[in-house]
Amino acid sequence: MNRILEQALNEGQTVNQPGVGVPDALSLNQINKSFGSFNALNDINLNVKKGEFVCLLGPSGCGKTTLLRIIAGLESANAGQIVMLGRDVTLQPAAKRDYGIVFQSYALFPNLTVAENIAYGLKGRSQDKQTRVRDLLALIGLSGIETKFPGQLSGGQQQRVALARALATSPGLLLLDEPLSALDARVREHLRREIRALQQRLGITTIMVTHDQEEALTMADRIVVMNHGHIEQIGTPDDIYAMPQSRFVAEFVGRANWLAGEVQPHGTVRIGDTQLWVNKLPPLLEGRTVTLFIRPEAVVLHAHWQGGENTMLAHLGGVESLGGFCRVSLIVPAMNNLTLIADVSRTELATLNLQAGQRVPVSLPPHALRVFTDEAQVKA
């Protein structure tokens, strides 16, 4: 077994499972940050368990990098407290905080070899450093490149070396600031899996900034969705995708159909001439205008009319091929001619044998419809 993995296991680090019964790896309490009169971060509260992989996800300018830099001590907060493994580090300089960091641009020293880059922050005997560098290179699958210079490596290799350098001192926390965004799509996908597997094997608590929802959904144990300097929602990838708590989250993560309608006395929502049944519709909404939300893959297309709950006829508008699946647009006359999008597999599409303009029975299953009023999702 690789020495670094062995060490992680011997130190009792949690492998594969975020820690239970140990102090949080990181607690952020009421963090606020402004630049002049601009509030970049408002009342940020977050607890990260030991061994967890947390992604800070949000659009450009939402404050995720500022938050990461505050955790790292590269930026100071105007108010709030930062606790790492039970130790208050709010006033500690960066060097006194126990973390390794990888930035978007490789940030390796171009005039130093790979070995010198990785060993940069290491102290001790030169032989021990050499052993450590060899172990780290084995860990990232790049054995034997000690004497190369960064300029001789591909972008993906440089990022792996940057990762090895960040892990060299066995820090308690790994901070990743958009580490994959400068790489091309295939390398990015490959490295996503590699970083996640490595993080799980070492059990190292990791916080990664990204604006890429797919990256967050595939890598994180939990996602923190940020918008305009505040946290919109914290949850597992499944929670964030299936149960977005605000319209912002629902729109930022994944695609959705939004259908405006009016709540009827008997607990349905009317859109045009259609009454839709919705699970968990609170009675106090009666008579109000709401917006229904349904993911494109939850829309069901039928080969033949069978009737049933929330089923109506639509006209096929168009079919867009998106590689592994197809996005179908459907115009629904009984819902004021609104356009629905449905994602279906190629096999399903072939079975349905759809032609342009054809009439297609469509169902919106009640359990897949969520109700929003203005901004927030309605909870029953």
Ligand SMILES: Nc1ncnc2c1ncn2[C@@H]1O[C@H](COP(=O)(O)OP(=O)(O)OP(=O)(O)O)[C@@H](O)[C@H]1O
């Ligand atoms: N040093 C600074 N001085 C003034 N404003 C700043 C400074 N650093 C960041 N900001 C502002 O704070 C806001 C948040 O910036 P931040 O870099 O944290 O966003 P982000 O979510 O990481 O976006 P991106 O993905 O584009 O980097 C932005 O509006 C930015 O212009």
